[in-house]
Amino acid sequence: MKWKWLFSMLIPIIILLILPFLTTNHSAIKSTDKLYPSKQYFPVFQQNYLMGERDKKTTERNNSSHNPTKKEQTPALLWGVDSASTVDAKLLKCTRDYYGVPAIWGRYIGTKDNVSSGLTKTEIDLLHSKKVKVLLIYNHFVDATGYENGKKEAKQAISLTAKLGIPKGKALFADIEPTYPVDSEFIKGWVDELSQSEYRAGIYGLFNPENKLLAAYQNAVSNNPNIQKNTIIWTASPHLGVTNKKNQPTFKPQGPKDSLLFGWQYGIEAKNCNIDTNLFSNKIIPYTW
Structure with missing residues (x-):
């Protein structure tokens, strides 16, 4: 019966010892998720990037229309x-x-x-x-x-x-x-x-x-x-x-x-x-x- 009593005393102690490790690992997982998003987020990122590039090219094209090239300048x-x-x-x-x-x-x-x-x-x-x-x-x-x-x-x-x-x-x-x-x-x-x-x-x-x-x-x-x-x-x-x-x-x-x-x-x-x-x-x- 003594071993049962000893075991009942050790279980709370063991739980108290391993609890900090469990909390730290859970936080680490969340931090990792922020650094490395899962695959489901990549299509959204790619879409936003491509839209940004498209808008950039449109802006450049519009700017060029307001800044004539040398060929469009007044002839001599x-x-x-x-x-x-x-x-x-x-x-x-x-x-x-x-x-x-x-x-x-x-x-x-x-x-x-x-x-x-x-x-x-x-x-x-x-x-x-x-x-x-x-x-x-x-x-x-x-x-x-x-x-x-x-x-x-x-x-x-x-x-x-x-x-x-x-x-x-x-x-x-x-x-x-x-x-x-x-x-x-x-x-x-x-x-x-x-x-x-x-x-x-x-x-x-x-x-x-x-x-x-x-x-x-x-x-x-x-x-x-x-x-x-x-x-x-x-x-x-x-x-x-x-x-x-x-x-x-x-x-x-x-x-x-x-x-x-x-x-x-x-x-x-x-x-x-x-x-x-x-x-x-x-x-x-x-x-x-």
Whole structure:
């Protein structure tokens, strides 16, 4: 009977001794479960990971669409047209079908009777909807001589441009035709007045040795070098004839040396549409709208 009594005394002692080990092992099992989840959790983990990778790729793709690659950047040369006629859906379609889609369209500010219709806000909106930029031309004179005359014409050009809501920094091109008398004083007055405004000075014309415009410009620059730095040149020389966009010529305009020669009207009076054809350096973009 003594051994039964001894055994009954030992059992509680043994239980008290092994109980801490049992508790520790149970906690270890739980900790292990946290570190090494069972197989049933892996599909969920893989799914979340794959979804995260998919979202990451979608974000990268969206970002790339807002950051054009080098191929999508503005080309060095831009094909464009100009017209004395109002730009409407019919003229746009004619130009597109026969010649191509222009990047720039030159239009006259203010109507000149029997010569050109004035640019309107409706035209601007239409051209902008087609992602075509507008180049501004002023032609309300036939005499390009005299300093005060140059300033007067510039003031009128500024007024007409402001009425159209044209933003600052855009160039206004004085249209000096080959038959107009011209001197350096007119160019000085034109540039001086525009330099004091929100707009930039531009001159369009035949800049070749046979035309008086080139000599007048060079004389103006010799007296005031800032004229060369502040005046955008759009030349109509040499004349090669109208082409479509695909067959545009190599960019070889003729104009004043070291000038801001950014535009070249190489073809006039297209057969199928009332337009002239041009090539522009992309440097002209900031001066168009």
